[in-house]
Amino acid sequence: DIQMTQSPSSLSASVGDRVTITCRASQGIRNDLDWFQQKPGKAPQRLVYAASSLQSGVPSRFSGSGSGTEFTLTISSLQPEDFATYYCLQHNTYPFTFGPGTTVDI
Amino acid sequence: EVQLLESGGGLVQPGGSLRLSCAASGFTFSTYSMTWVRQAPGKGLEWVSSISGRDTTTVYADSVKGRFIISRDNSKNTLYLQMNSLRADDTAVYYCGHCSGGACQSGGFDIWGQGTMVTVSS
Numbered sequence: 001d002i003q004m005t006q007s008p009s010s011l012s013a014s015v016g017d018r019v020t021i022t023c024r025a026s027q028g029i030r031n032d033l034d035w036f037q038q039k040p041g042k043a044p045q046r047l048v049y050a051a052s053s054l055q056s057g058v059p060s061r062f063s064g065s066g067s068g069t070e071f072t073l074t075i076s077s078l079q080p081e082d083f084a085t086y087y088c089l090q091h092n093t094y095p096f097t098f099g100p101g102t103t104v105d106i
Numbered sequence: 107e108v109q110l111l112e113s114g115g116g117l118v119q120p121g122g123s124l125r126l127s128c129a130a131s132g133f134t135f136s137t138y139s140m141t142w143v144r145q146a147p148g149k150g151l152e153w154v155s156s157i158s159g160r161d162t163t164t165v166y167a168d169s170v171k172g173r174f175i176i177s178r179d180n181s182k183n184t185l186y187l188q189m190n191s192l193r194a195d196d197t198a199v200y201y202c203g204h205c206s207g208g209a210c211q212s213g214g215f216d217i218w219g220q221g222t223m224v225t226v227s228s
Binding site for chain 1: 152201206
């Protein structure tokens with residue numbers, strides 16, 4: 001199975017900060033990686049697909065990059081509604097695997 | 107607008123069975139692969155199973171293989187998850203997901219339902 005790791009596991013930030021979250025795959029997954037945001041009690045929402053394509057309706061302050069085994073999600077200027085948990089997902093090979101999550105709080 | 111609505115969750119005893127449903131609307135259901143993902147209380151996300159659109163090819167996580175069965179009724183635009191031999195560690199919110207571009211492996215999951223809670227306890 002492909003193992004996904006995320007760093008950091010949590011971070012504290014302020015409104016306006018630039019935030020970067022890293023996701024690493026245990027083997028190459030091309031660009032078959034998505035990023036999700038989840039708020040408490042809610043379903044995950046996809047932010048980025050194919051590593052770097054912004055999901056329709058997602059603010060442009062979110063961006064993704066990477067290919068192969070290392071990927072990043074960047075929030076250019078953190079807004080109050082961005083405090084949440086972020087997960088990466090590899091869908092290159094079954095079983096699909098999620099990263100353990102990164103919680104962004106104040 | 108793509109919409110997914112799960113139902114069927116509840117409290118079940120260990121060893122029991124439950125069938126989840128996911129009613130889909132806003133897209134041509136039969137042409138899209140679908141998936142189930144779960145999240146145990148306070149934990150991360152875990153992929154459970156996926157099914158293709160027309161030929162109904164199925165794939166399962168090792169943790170549920172042999173116990174869970176994913177299926178679909180394209181005439182009713184509904185996805186199912188039959189869960190048998192339930193264990194305490196199956197306790198989770200179960201989400202159904204729409205696979206982007208028709209196939210989960212190429213497109214990932216773009217739309218999720220609101221989830222249904224399954225609690226396995228005596």
